[in-house]
Amino acid sequence: MNDQQRRRELLHAYHDDELGPLGRWRVRRLLARDPASREELARLGTLGDLLRESEASAETPDLWPGIVAQLPHRDGVALPATGGAEGGMAPWLRWVPAGVAAAALAVVLAVGLGEGDASDARSLRWLDAGSRSASVLQDDQEATIIWIMDAKGEQTSRGRDRALI
Amino acid sequence: MRSSRACCPGGLARLALALGWLVAVSASAQETSFDFRVTVLHATSGGAVRDGAQRFDRLLRKRVSYRGLRIVTSQERTVGTNRIGSVELPDGTRFRFRPIDPDGPGALVAIDMGETQGDFRLPAGKPLILGGSGWKGGQLVVVLELTR
Structure with missing residues (x-):
């Protein structure tokens, strides 16, 4: 580069x-x-x-009225002209997406908090090795070890977290 | 007249107090300083681990393959926030570091070593070890530690 x-x-x-x-x-x-x-x-x-x-x-066009017009209607039951598929959903089903969203949020929060605890031990915030490449050999509570490779990348082989002198 | 004479000393005193407070606040903000120790090691494919280098050997051994390890120099620097500490390395380059944020555990330190630049959150006692610069058939390893 x-x-x-x-x-x-x-x-x-x-x-x-x-x-x-x-x-x-x-x-x-x-x-x-x-x-x-x-x-x-x-x-x-x-x-x-x-x-x-x-x-x-770039507004998303509302295709629902056109779809409603082409759907076969049951006698006496008219689909709403707006509101999408939600109009045909059983009332209890409307709570399912909310429940799924709440569960997903709980998982994200739990994972996020767990990662937050782990990342507190890490020291590295930002690194630029210029034309050389760098390998983070260790970054935990004990120490942070960064190894800067030479241009040929001879010091470590790809996929290994160990430098060679 | 009497009232203006009476008010002036009080006003001056308040002004002096305010100035003193400003000076104290700005001085305390600027005077946050940190004690660092910079240790430069030489790791080689031959030789042995010399006296004084055992602590670093325990940290490096599981991550780096070498035989010889010795301390080339160890220097201490007291550096204020946004000031630059600097140590000349044996290969002629300079290792520079600059505490940029005193809040949080330890200090957020920006480092500059040759082409390599980075920001690290350094708690006291946790070493930052940067290796890989070739020198005299081995490699230089720079250890930056916040001691206070």
Whole structure:
């Protein structure tokens, strides 16, 4: 990856708020001294605005009235013209999605809290090894061990969490 | 006249108090400092683990394959928030670190070593070990620890 590509990736990460405090500080320094980077960041902002506008303007068409018109009707029972499939749902079935959502939320919260406890022991917040690659050999309560590979990646083999000297 | 004379000393005192409070608050915010120890090790494919390096050997042994391990230098630095601590490594490069957030356990520290940059939350006593820079047939290992 050359400098220009790295700079572009850095600006994208800055624009998407993915950088750590020092990363943001570095980009701000870069922006202060490099007009090309400022233009690039402005373009990213414009592109984001355009995407948001197109998402907002792309309304999902309501096909339900057309579907209702083509469905065979039972005598004396008319399907509502709006409201989608929910109109034909048994009353007790309406609680099923809510129950499923509540159960899913409970699972997410339980897993999330568990991960939160585990991630508290981790020190690594953000890492950029430039043109080299880095391997996190350990990051727990005991120590954080980061190994920076040489250009040929000879120090560790892929898939192993052990460096070789 | 009397009332203005009477009010001025009180006003000045309040102003002085406010200024003193501002100075104290800003000074306490800026003076949060941390004690770090930076230990530079040399890991080699030959030799033995030297005296003083056993503690690091216990940490590294299960993750890194080597035979020899010795301490090249160990230095202590007291660094304030948003100040930069720096240690020159034997290969001529510099290891820089900067505490950027004093809140939470330990300190959030930004590090800069050659091409490598990163942010780490370092509680006291938990070492950050960065290895991989080739030097004299082995590799340099930099250990950053928050001691206070």
